[in-house]
Amino acid sequence: MLTERSIDHVVLERGEVANSWRRERWDSLRLLTPNWQTGLPGLRYDGPDPDGYLTAIELAGFLDRYAAFSGAPVRTGTTVTSVRRTGDGYRVATDRGELDCRAVVIASGACNRPSLPPFAAAVPPEIVQVTTFDYRRPDDLPDGGVLVVGASATGVQLAAELRRSGRPVTLSVGEHVRLPRTYRGRDVLWWMDASGVWDQRHDEIDDLERARRLPSPQLVGTPERATLDLGTLAAMDVELVGRWAAVRDGRALFSGGLRNVVALADLKLDRLLGTFDDWARSSGQESATPPQRPAPTAVPPSPRLRLDLCGGEIRSIVWATGYRPDYSWLDVPVVDPKGRLRHTAGVVDGPGLYALGLPVLRRRRSSYIHGIEDDARAVVAHLAGHLAAAA
Amino acid sequence: MTAIDNGVNVQALLDARDVLKGTPEAAQFTWRASSTWQNGVHSTTRIQNFYGLGAEQNHKSETVFEADHPEVFAAQDNGITPIEYLLVGLASCLTAGVASVAQNRGIQLRSVEATVEGNHDIRGILGADSDVRNGYNDIRVAFRIDADASQEEIEALVAQSQKRSAVFDALTNPTDVSVSVS
Incomplete structure (x- = not known):
């Protein structure tokens, strides 16, 4: 140009x-x-x-x-x-x-640069810590439990592949964006594009600062076009815990607000799919499959609030906490x-x-x-x- | 928007948000309570002043809270137990949030009722079992809301209220607490 x-x-x-x-x-x-x-x-x-x-x-x-x-x-x-x-x-x-x-x-x-919370420095030295800059593949990490921090696209993808490597995985989940890979027979990003959601201009967005720092949506690009959300991970035996808030006495302390961040993401997804459906109706978009809503994400009945970092249960931490x-x-x-x-x-x-x-x-x-x-x-x-x- | 009124001055809050974005020092508040031991496990706590917007501030009047323990704890029951005050804080904070978010979203509320239950294993505070924590094991809040809104919109109100609640955050996340003696 x-x-x-x-x-x-x-x-x-x-x-x-x-x-x-x-x-x-x-x-x-x-x-x-x-x-x-x-x-x-x-x-x-x-x-x-x-x-x-x-x-x-x-x-x-x-x-x-x-x-x-x-x-x-x-x-x-x-x-x-x-x-x-x-x-x-x-x-x-x-x-x-x-x-x-x-x-x-x-x-x-x-x-x-990777963005880490300040308490990363308080993690006991015997635990291997990697960011998404250094992480390449599961074999880079020691055997044993992994704590993945962050539930953006990166966090859910790494949690899934580390779990498939046989390691016990705990995923610390803060605010996140849930998306199905496909909706009504089309890639969900086709809908974002076609329905005009992605056309929304910076000065039309209610809270631009928030929109700019929103974590990437829980998506993965696989040949099977499979959905990868918290429900998928829970079915793989990934343990979900709340946002990691602090390290105290050698223990990780997680927020007790997991249920609400999950509810927020479910509600937001329903509203987004509603936007797609409204657009499909008003634009005469033919679709073989009718509107549908994914089931609400099941939250474990009592997510753990504390995890002992010195007991050997966790051998490594993957910080998927975003970039700066x-x-x-x-x-x-x-x-x-x-x-x-x-x-x-x-x-x-x-x-x-x-x-x-x-x-x-x-x-x-x-x-x-x-x-x-x-x-x-x-x-x-x-x-x-x-x-x-x-x- | 103009027709609905939940009694929350949302415009003032939005204006304050804009001003405080540029003046973070004015956003620093200190809340205070002063407590006096009465007798037994009964104490009286008074709250009147606080600090914020760069100056000392006062409530219109002082509020006095009696805290005690019930008779099943072999106490006099001159007031609610301290841990029940947490339920007061949580219920009132989430309710204030529901009203504010509803006002901001143009939703007229007709009634908002909340029931809060905290499950507490008192073996912790009694030292009867070192594996039991002192505080609540879990807390459940049940809202019943009558409003000009769909079920989904009401659920979104309650979710947003939790997201912006000071007491919900204080209860669900650790806080650094220091206690000194002079």
Whole structure:
């Protein structure tokens, strides 16, 4: 898009193209979006399995193809160490020299560092702790019980694969988003797309800050298109406990509010499916299968509130507690006290500074790969206007 | 929205939320209670002032709470037991939440009744069995709500009320408590 407008540009990449997909994720990871949704401007998935889900390595291959297809001037192996304001633009320092530019698009993403609660430091040292940055496969962990913390897509996927490896698994569950993999015969993300839920704009969302920090929905991309929610995990003998609140006297203490976070997720799912049904009715969408509602999630009658971390029951902890962005290199005051970039629909609070590839950047769709096209178009249009005005 | 009135000034709360987002120091409140031993296990606790919005604040009047134990505990029963006060706090907090959320969602309430039961194995406090905890084993709250809303909307009110409840959080999550002697 910058090339179309004859705007000189370079793309700086600290590692290689699709670096975090290659190096910072676990082996079994697949996209949550079906292949037919996977596309970047001018290049869509064109493989044999439109209803499947790309693995992380397949996605890295797709991004390689895109880099070649788009002819983007990517400088790999170039780590940005600082971005500073200069007279009419920015000075970008890298480990391979400095660049001066009039505009910067920050596309470093929201998932640069794992986010851990402070009490992680109080976990006894004999317990192996890994984050979703280091975890690759069950064999990396010692035999014995695993405590998985967090019930986003990541948490439920890792809990399931660790349980299948034969390990006893306890899953600590806070607020989460429950979704069935398919609804009325279609991928649930087809419904999100078609019904207009993903079109919802940032300024139409009631609580934008909440929408931006919502955990990823409980989904997994498998050939069977299987649903993976708390009910699935409970049926696999994964023990569900409440949100991990503290470590005291060598014990993990869990919230007694599990029932309510489960009720909130069930109620929210019912409302979402109701939105789909309303849309299907009003748009004359034919569907062979009638509206249905998944059964409420069964909560264990008395979830454990305490777990002895010294007794040997738990040998490892997987922190699936989300990510934080890393803007330590950004020497421009556009980061809020919580470490998030201040921006409106990708236009950052600093002239000539832009953001792309953040959750709900412009619309709900922005959180997904195929959401980048409209976002990039809007941001590049603004950027071109900024350059023209400054010229 | 304008037609419904549960008596909650939601606009004031929403305005306060916006203001306090930018001034977190004003959002720091300290609640206080002062207790005096009477006799036996009977004590009297008074509450009048608190700190918040950057200044000392006062309730319109002082409230006095008598706490004792019942006669089956060989006590005088001058008031409810301390652990029953937790039920008072939980019921009133969740009920306030239901009213506020309903107001915010434009739902007219006609009646809200809650029954709260806490199961308590007193062998813990008596030291009769070291495996039994001192506090409640579990607490059950049952709401009966009559409102201009569907069953799902009423369930969502109650769920959101728990999500934003100070006392629900205080009971379901650990709190650092320090006790000193002067």
